[in-house]
Each structure stands twice: as structure tokens, then as C-alpha cells.
Amino acid sequence: MYTLKTLSVLAVAAGVAVAAPTPTEEGTGLAKRWYHGYHWWSTGDGSTSLVIPQGWTPGQAAPTEAPTTTVVTVVTEVAGSPPAAAAPASSSPAPAPAAPATPVASSSSPAPTIGSSSGDYMDVVSKWRSAGGLPALSRDSTLEANALKTSTDSVGGLKHELNPGTMAQVLAPGSPSNFEEVYVGGWLCEIPTLPGLDGICSTASQGWSYDGQTGHATILTSTSYSKIGCAIASNTNVWSCG
DSSP, X not given: OOSSBOOEEEEOOTTOOOOOOOGGGTTTTOEEEEEXXXXXXXXXXXXXXXXXXXXXXXXXXXXXXXXXXXXXXXXXXXXXXXXXXXXOOOSSOOOOOOOOOOOOOOSSXXXXXXXXXXSOHHHHHHHHHHHTTOOOOEEOHHHHHHHHHHHHHOTTSOOOOOOTTOOEEEEEEOOTTOHHIIIIIIIGGGSTTSTTTTXXXXXXXXXXXXXXXXXXXXXXXXXXXXXXXXXXXXXXOEEEEO
16 A cells, blocks of 8 residues: 555666566566666666666646636626616518527637546547547557566566556555546646646645656656557555556
């Protein structure tokens, strides 16, 4: 049972040699370290297999759209003012009433809200990618399998694994029914000014500890990726997406 919601992120940067350990390396001198919410691995012989410094991001978040301002003019009747004089009667036929004006649809859609995510996780991903004006991601079975393996192996903590095909990965504790809470509150709200969030992080971020990280939000809002796969293992209750 998690008493504190912590996060973990891992991504591969272009031009940086990265080697991730496999489960068979456990017990062979491999030492794991935790620093400011990120994992790094050392083989114990002085060489470092993977280092991800605090603050590294694979891309820049989309700029926040400037808010628009609507001016509404309200006309009120002043108490005590004399009523307007009635129009004189006319012997000519009264003109036909004007047709009612056709309402104009609002140019902006209502901000999304967080609800139960008992359905497919892709519904949540598509919903918030659309809200942020980002291109849609497609579901990938290989990435799903990698995510499930990482979640299954995250016994006792959040443990990253860059399995073949996975180029970036985000982890967080959760449950099968709260993927949207994890996706928005745990990951996207690291950058509460992202387009589409519209102030929802004031409540959605409650209970999450970011420790200054923005890597999860940056990965999930990047336009460098076209596919995604997420999974949660019943033995760990850790959500993994890559």
C-alpha cells in the first residue's frame, strides 16, 4: 500500500548512449540508486549504465494559449424612472415579428473533467491529447506488453525497464479504475499551465508529490511519439506507460 504517491520517469535522449539493466542482472553486482525521483544504475565496477539527471526533458511543452476575455454589458432599469409612453394605436396592420436569431455556437469547448476511468485507457489518452491540441496516439501491443512487464517487476517500488521498442516510460502507483487520475493528476499536472488543463490541477494534483519533476508531462505531451501502450499489474498496482 502506498502512503505517498511518488513518480518515476525514464526516456532516451538522442546522442546519449543508454543501457538499461535486465531482471537477470539482479544479484550480480548491480546497484540501484534513487535520486530526486529518477533511477540510475551502476554496475559496481566504476562504470555507469544509465544516468538521467534531474530536470532533463525530451522536448518542450506546447505554449499556453492566451486566455480570452468576454465583455458583457448589463442594462438595468433605474428604480423610480417613469415608464415609457405607450405607442399610439395604428389602423395599419402590425408588422410580422422578426425571426428569432440563430444561436451561435461557442468557439471553445468546455474544459474536460476527471471521471471514473473504468473503460479503456486509450479513451483517457485521446481525451487529454485532444484537449491539449495534440495529435492522437495509436495503441501499440508491443508497448502494452512492455508496460505490463515493467509494472509486474515493480515490486517494492517503481522500477524502470527499457524493454525492446520502448523509448520513454512513465510510472506511478494507482489502481485499475483510476488511470485518469494518474494520467492527469500524477503526470500532466507536473506542468499545470499546459493547454487543455484549464485550472483542473488545483484539485487534481492533490496527494501527488512531484519534487520539481516535469519529465512525465513532457513525455506525454510530446509530438515526437506516435504510439503508446499502458498497463497495470495486479501484483503491484503500478501504472506504466511507454
